[in-house]
Amino acid sequence: MSERKPIRSWLTDMDGVLIHEGVPVPGADAFIKKLRESERPFLVLTNNSIYTPRDLHARLTRMGLEVPVDSIWTSALATAKFLDTQHPGGSAYVIGEAGLTTALHDAGYILTDVDPDFVILGETRTYSFESLTKAIRLINEGARFIATNPDNTGPSPQGALPATGSVAALITKATGKEPYFIGKPNPLMMRTGLNAIGAHSETSAMIGDRMDTDILAGLEAGMETFLVLTGLTTTADIDRFPFRPTNVVDSIADIVDLV
Structure with missing residues (x-):
């Protein structure tokens, strides 16, 4: 294999990498601080479409992690970007929270349940039988089906x-x-994120705690990958997959000196 170019830009997952169950992972503050001081382009990514970047900025700030709003990239933003390039000025019936509806509004989309171009499914804690029934009927009537991310489960303290x-x-x-799923492991989310910060995959790295989303997305987008063991994946899990991360480290603290 040819030797990779030096890393100039960083993409990192949030839950399981920077924070775990609402608490910062040791070393996360030092990692973010060093990224900001070095002025290297970086993004914090999340497949969760519930929150806007401003919401997540405030949440991370309360934990002592100073991540600028412009350095947060969500599956909701990636979905809005995709729809704006594919079908600008369209309409959609949306099941989701403010993170998704705000991103779509900002992209010029009309949110409606009358003959929409798309049904867009995002994350919410209040899925209702009524909204799911409406989505099913609209798809049967011809609306195209988009989902922000393919994660089957999400974490909670319970x-x-x-x-x-x-x-x-x-x-x-x-x-x-x-x-059509927009979020990780679809490399589309990574490539639109890289474009947003003017970065190139050959000189970028992806940090994540999940083999099936973070590492696979980074691999398919052509980036160097770092698997951290502070989230859902253990060393025993790695061999279950037909692909491997470029690097395996205990936590984000082991990457600080690489910035």
Whole structure:
């Protein structure tokens, strides 16, 4: 294999890398601080579409992590960017929270349940039978089906929660239509993020705690990858996958000196 070029830009997952169950991972503050001091382009990525970048900025600030709003990239923003390039000025029926609806409004989309161009499924803690039924009927009537991310479950202090991927499977079962998933591991989310900060995959790295989303997305986008063991993946899990991360480290603290 040819030797990779030096890393000039960093993309990192949030949950499981920088924070875990609402608490900063040791070393996360030093990593962010060094990135900002070095003025290297970076993004904090999340497949969660519930929150706006401003919401996440405030949440991280309260934890002592100073991440600028412009350095936060969500699956909601990636979804809005995709739709703006594919079908600008369109309409959508949306199941989701402010992170998704705000991103779509900012992209010039009309949110409606009357003959929409798309049904867009995002993350929410209040999925309702009524909204799912409406989505199913609209898809059956011709609306195209988009989902922000394929995660089947999400974390909570009480245990796993059903997430977008699980709800999308329900809609698919009822309609026979598979959604197009925008978030990780779709490399589209990584490439639009790289474009947003003017970075190139050959000189960028992706840090994540999940093999099936973070590492796979980084790999398919052509980036160097770092798997941290502070989230969902253990060293025993790695060999279950037919691909490997470029690097495996205990935590984000082990990457600080590489910035």
